[in-house]
Amino acid sequence: MSHLEYPLDANKILRKKKSIKKNLLLDDDLIIKNIAILGGSTTSEIKNILELFLLKNGIKPNFYESEYNKYYEDALFGNDELDKFNPDIIYIHTTNKNIIQYPDPNDEFEDVEMLIGNEIKKYKSIWSSLSKFDCAVIQNNFDHTENRILGNLDCYDIHGKTYFIHKLNYWFSLNARKIKNLYINDINYLSSYIGLRYWFDKSLWHQAKYALSMESIPELAFNISQIISSVFGQSKKCLVLDLDNTCWGGIIGDDGLPGIYIGTETAIAESYTEFQKYVKELKDRGITLAACSKNDFLNAKEGFTHPDSILRFDDFTSFKANWDPKHQNIIDIAKEINVGVDSLVFIDDNPVERDIVSSQVPSVSVPNVGSDVVDFISHIDRNGYFEPISLSQDDVNRHKYYEDNKKRANKKATFKSYDEFLVSLGMTAEIKSFSSIYLDRITQLTNKTNQFNLTTKRYTNGEIDKISSNDEYIKIYGKLTDKYGDNGLIAISIGRVESKTCHIDLWLMSCRVLKRNMEFAMLDELVSKCRNKGVSEIIGYYYKSAKNSMVSDLYDKFGFSLVNENDNDTVWKLDIVNYRIKNKFIGINND
């Protein structure tokens, strides 16, 4: 459910929470967990929204909620209800509003240390008392106060509240490292991420004693749910990456190694480098990497030999670069590295690829990252997919303790077949004879397309110009639009007519629209134009290059028959008298 993913639309979540919840409850594969919330301020809406995030992660929570501001009493003195509740998780929602006493302007250093000590003692007694439940305790650290009575001095004078809170948080961190089952919910980070002036709402505090603003509650709940998922061993394990325009800028198969954007030479190159660095850091802390790219394997591998590439081929545990649909590759990747598909996160700049994966393998996390690499990191980071419970080896076993939750059954695929998926894309194409506004783009494509290119014939502007006005040529371009938008001009075919025969001098297409039936739509149009000119047969040529092996059998797929073979070059013939339309999926707009 995309409501509950980065970037959160807090107002929508708050307003629609009931209907969101109803939908999430339709999942009949939920595990039940008991979550106790001990609050130092109002927690009602926190509980409601947390419930949504937990349901989304497959956890159906029962809640215990302490009476208003009774977190300390509940923790220390217990009560029957809480004891019987037998919590799996205890969340302690305290904030700077629960600090008992800040330093007085006349206090000496020792006095301040004593006040800090008193706070710490209070929480230590809470944690120690709750240890009887032998469950995970999630404890907020402290947010800063919006106002600073000492201005900038507030952060380093011993009487400052900012200083005081810094020290408390430092002590919390020390304790969380030592105490088994204690996890910090870092609201100090969260409140600065949101911005203190949005984090806290003075009038909401006075009216209802919420220690944070309404619109911050979804972010808080999201953050808590990430810790809980991690505690229950639900964190993702493997990051699956597309390559072209995801790991580097450009298309390695067409642009070649020197042509891709990576490194520090340009802003674009730098942004891909930044992304690679983040991915490398993930790998260094134990996340498995996999590649899933529509590419020639050797081309794809070559991309990581770029001198400026941070990632190397060896960093990938599984490397799928081929022309198969990505959802099939994703399933293979999961098998190969031996994890469930629900442990995978898939990053791809292409919305159609994201769609086929998320619709056919719904258990894979496929964030809607858009197409701008500068946004990719936040989608991985803020969704907390890889939230670790701990980095130390001893604690890895702690996972096992909690791993009573079985693998969630894989969700059902949305489409019964690939054809059905193609239909869902609602594709329309404009396939027409060259027109002057597109000539530059056409020349450009003939010079940069290497993979889906049968003859790899290069043209100059002047040549394209001449062909465009010469009646001996059938020259068509294709533009493809789908529900995600306009893919632009992505296919070109040029046929030279000699009496009743048409020779295909050029046949190319951008790999971006591979497996979309576009090549068949182009052929239909070419045949129709041939008929208008009284042509009865078409001759196709395949000239092998270093990069175009993917189309060596294209004419075979088109139903041509082989008439000549010379080394790896082939000549094909198609009698078009009985030709029947091949495209079934794309609506055509033609001359």
Add this chain to the structure above:
Amino acid sequence: MTRDELLNRIQGIFRDIFDENDMVIENNTSSDDVEEWDSLNHINLVSAIEKEFKIKFALGELIALKDVGGMVDLMVEKLK
């Protein structure tokens, strides 16, 4: 925006918050008429209205806001 248009959009908010798609509210609808309209949901309602109309109610104004007509009156003032 007319009073009726306001009322209509507020009704949309009520329907979302209470998740009742056929809920109809009128000027004299109050917390007594809606079982789930307690003090916590009151906060949620007010907060959703503030967001929807990009207005902010002052603390004192809220105390009295327990019937829809009162809310609308206040909003007409603020949206002027």
